[in-house]
Amino acid sequence: MSFGTGSIWMNGKLVDWKDATIHIGSHVVHYGSGVFEGARCYDTPKGSAVFRLDEHMVRLMNSAKIYRMEYPLDLAGWRDAVLGTIRANKWKACYIRPIVYRGYHTLGVNPLHNPVDAAIMLWEWGAYLGAEALEQGVDVKVSTWARMAPNTLPAMAKATANYANSQLIKMEALADGYSEGIALDVFGNVSEGSGQNIFTVRNGALFTPPLSASVLAGITRDAVMTLARDLGFSVTEANLPRESLYIADEVFVVGTAAEVTPIRSIDKIVIGSGRRGPVTEALQRAFFDVINGEVPDTHGWLTYVYPSESSLRSQQVAATATRG
Ligand SMILES: Cc1ncc(COP(=O)(O)O)c(C=O)c1O
Numbered sequence: 001m002s003f004g005t006g007s008i009w010m011n012g013k014l015v016d017w018k019d020a021t022i023h024i025g026s027h028v029v030h031y032g033s034g035v036f037e038g039a040r041c042y043d044t045p046k047g048s049a050v051f052r053l054d055e056h057m058v059r060l061m062n063s064a065k066i067y068r069m070e071y072p073l074d075l076a077g078w079r080d081a082v083l084g085t086i087r088a089n090k091w092k093a094c095y096i097r098p099i100v101y102r103g104y105h106t107l108g109v110n111p112l113h114n115p116v117d118a119a120i121m122l123w124e125w126g127a128y129l130g131a132e133a134l135e136q137g138v139d140v141k142v143s144t145w146a147r148m149a150p151n152t153l154p155a156m157a158k159a160t161a162n163y164a165n166s167q168l169i170k171m172e173a174l175a176d177g178y179s180e181g182i183a184l185d186v187f188g189n190v191s192e193g194s195g196q197n198i199f200t201v202r203n204g205a206l207f208t209p210p211l212s213a214s215v216l217a218g219i220t221r222d223a224v225m226t227l228a229r230d231l232g233f234s235v236t237e238a239n240l241p242r243e244s245l246y247i248a249d250e251v252f253v254v255g256t257a258a259e260v261t262p263i264r265s266i267d268k269i270v271i272g273s274g275r276r277g278p279v280t281e282a283l284q285r286a287f288f289d290v291i292n293g294e295v296p297d298t299h300g301w302l303t304y305v306y307p308s309e310s311s312l313r314s315q316q317v318a319a320t321a322t323r324g
Contacts, residue, residue, distance in 0.1 A: 044293025137264030250277030
């Protein structure tokens with residue numbers, strides 16, 4: 001199965017992919033009134049597991065709260081809805097896209113008359129910037145587009161409207177022959193990619209822009225900061241001038257879609273040795289070891305989707321023991 005197949009959760013009901021439609025007059029189509037998430041379920045040796053499910057669902061609820069768009073599901077409800085949809089589709093590994101949006105009733109800027117609807121889509125999504133990129137790194141440019149100014153479109157909300165800006169960044173980068181664009185904030189400091197947070201490495205220490213630099217509070221960003229500190233690296237959230245990118249030893253971007261992807265050049269200036277650096281490689285390995293279930297999940301980041309065979313067996317043993 002891939003994009004275009006399976007069932008989609010819509011307001012609590014599973015509907016066939018081709019029937020998961022909304023009316024052209026839905027508020028979200030005209031006014032960008034939606035908030036969403038992007039998470040991943042990985043096929044680990046211990047079974048399928050969603051990476052940081054609760055953090056993604058909390059961010060979804062917070063994005064909805066910022067837009068006065070509360071949906072009648074709490075964290076447990078969202079967790080069950082996502083896990084139930086994966087189980088219904090029998091996915092081992094998939095990308096998870098929950099969305100909460102203003103639906104169909106009437107049109108006008110005021111969204112409050114429209115219903116708040118929700119859906120959960122699943123599909124197969126490989127390495128976002130290409131499998132080769134994970135090892136070779138990608139060539140990027142600093143975008144001529146800035147990220148949203150503070151107090152305009154809130155960067156902490158993962159809102160569909162923010163992705164109008166992301167699309168401008170991405171299209172410009174592709175048109176100019178790059179894989180991705182890195183945007184500055186309106187003060188000229190480094191912000192983030194069109195769909196990834198960014199890190200630099202200098203003399204073995206890591207730096208990443210603070211949340212005040214118009215970045216999304218990325219869940220991979222948080223995981224990478226934690227893993228880096230576990231490995232003994234110092235990590236500083238600091239405003240980064242554009243030129244600090246060019247003279248960094250290593251630069252990499254992180255996100256649910258991009259995972260941990262090295263950058264080998266920016267504006268045609270070669271970064272470090274022009275290939276994945278040792279710190280990026282160590283963090284990539286640490287990240288992939290967790291998501292592939294190859295090391296103990298010490299941070300409690302994995303939510304297993306299907307009851308494992310061993311736990312099923314122990315339930316059977318317990319049931320037999322009770323009956324006996
Ligand atoms: C603009 C933007 N920044 C950063 C990220 C990374 O966030 P996360 O690691 O939670 O996927 C994303 C990914 O969704 C994004 O769209």
